[in-house]
Amino acid sequence: MVTVSIIMPVYNVEDQLERAISSAINQTFQDNEIILVNDGSTDKSGEICNQYKQKSSKIKVIHKKNEGSGLARNEGLKIAKGKYVYFADPDDYLSHHLIEENMKIIEKEKSEMIVFGFYEERIIKNNKKIIKNNKKIIEEKYPLAQRVKNKKDFREQFQQIYDFHPYALWNKMYRKTFLEKNDIYFTNQNVGQDALFNIMVLKYVQSISVNKSAYYHYVFRHGSSVNRYREDRFESEWNIASQLELVLRELGMDKKFKNIIYKEYWNAVYLELVNLNSCNCPMSAKEKKLRVESILKKEKIKDALKERNRNNEKNPFVLTLVTLLNRNKILSALRVMELRVKMGNKRIEWVNLLKNKMNH
Template identity: 50%
Template sequence: MNKVSIIMPIYNVAEQLEKAIQCALNQTYKNIEIILVNDGSTDESGAICDRYGLKDIRIIVIHQKNAGSGFARNAGLDRATGEYIYFADPDDYFEANLIEENVAKAEETAADMVVFGYIDEVIDKEGKVTKTEKIPKLNGLIVKEDFRNEFRKHYALSPYALWNKLYKHDFLKKHPIRFTNQKVGQDALFNQAVGLDVETVFYHQKTYYHYVFREGSAVNRYRKERFYYEYNIANQFEEWMVYWKKSEEFHDLINQHYWGAMYLELSNLAWEDCPLTSLAKEERVEELMENPRINQAIAKIEIEKEKNSFVKVLILLLRYNKYTAALKLMQTRVTIGKKFQKSFKVIKKAFG
């Protein structure tokens, strides 16, 4: 029975943490080590980790100064002795048979990575829970050539999530694959690095993980480096496709990555705490539109295939250099979404 290392980065999640730790302890697969990395929490998270560390010898607790979830996971990797690595988030939960059943598939097939299903769990402000099952489109063992040819099906299910994947530790060490110091999106960069040379992937069409989103818990604020983070992900994705010699085949996915970076920056500029003046915001958009990759992506997006009318209009405004109008449209979107989020959900549900 091969050992599995469950790595959990922890920062100020005291309310949900015990449930997540208990999920790890309750695994039917017993040959595990649970590495809790307290990333400089200022609440009771650190004390909770220490308390559980005294209860079970399989728990390893690491305390470090706040450095971000990527470096926290690296600290876990440095201590990990398992043949397989599993990353769980401390504000979600997972089934007791997750490790047992997915390790069985990994061992049967010698897969570098196992990808499994999960459940999207949205909790509204009244406590109502809406669950949506997410299952991989692919099934069974896929070797390198098929993984590349069927990449769109892999990409369709949270390709950058860590928590619906089990990784062979030797594969991560061989290449080697680590988390970067990027504060946002380091999970995307990690999975891009995994995908680059992965030889075998097993797709398990069964759900094990519960990805929990609590309405009102997300903090929307201006981040000066937000565009840089997203652009870095887009750029590494393009390099990945070039490495595969598939940049032409997947040109639309490359364009969507660059467009996503621009879209998120427009949203970033619309947050209430953005310190830039209206003129400075417009100049910022103009500057980004001069970037050849951003400009080309927006010019080549197949707008007729876009189902979202808001996105269509936004792309057209940028194409015709209507930057002030694009910013105002995004500002309206952010304001309306904030004030009438619940009303829109009711309407969407009623009219599909």
């Protein structure tokens, strides 16, 4: 048995893949295996996986048809031999001490999982110049919670746990027997498989180690991906909100954390407004309006909108959307979001570049 299985789903990331694999190979802790699951890539990603398999005996490669990252991770879990499981993404990379330092803590504290910090790297394209002239802004982010020793601790610290990227996989390491015992695996939902996975983790977890140092490099590229329309986007986000509400109810925590439940339902609405303003959305303005009207009829959504108003929403953009939707001014809300989608990246780039200059 190896100590840690690093599982990496791979799909059309030939430009970033070698850095990701190399960062996994070059860990200071070497008693690990790296499972690359090529999820039907149509570029050279599959070839790169095979090349690295020839270079390192610790690399295993699975080639499968394209079914999404969740089912790809399940294939990795099936053959994983590690005592612990770590999920990495192929377009990011790991600091060299990630496995060693987090494994030591989780071993010492005998926890079911560990949560740690990460670096958010924002690649800012400057007037569409070539990649070497791009600006990079790096921000370190750390968990707020303290060590969780039992379910009582978990209930008391749930807000802090939720506030630090609760659905991300790459800032956590899991004990494999914990996942197996509770039958925790990924679904075939197109969007949010990682969220549904971690909601099940939250349902069963009794002990969590916390490392307030940063190790993972999450690379966010403005303009690097096209905002694509997904027909089932709202249903996927609604399912995430519903599953979290169900788990909190089963744990007797739904009343205490109603704010979180309402936030999840609001997120489903917000992301659908973004979705309807995607560049390839085939719907007419009238069809979009009817779509939003049908969503606003749901009682959970009505409650979520009322809650955003009662909480004196501080974000002026969100407050504008909530006010328009509460007044049933759907076309106006869609136009506001359309402007946000079009201007969002330029605004974010300008703000981040300004912050970067002020900090130097």
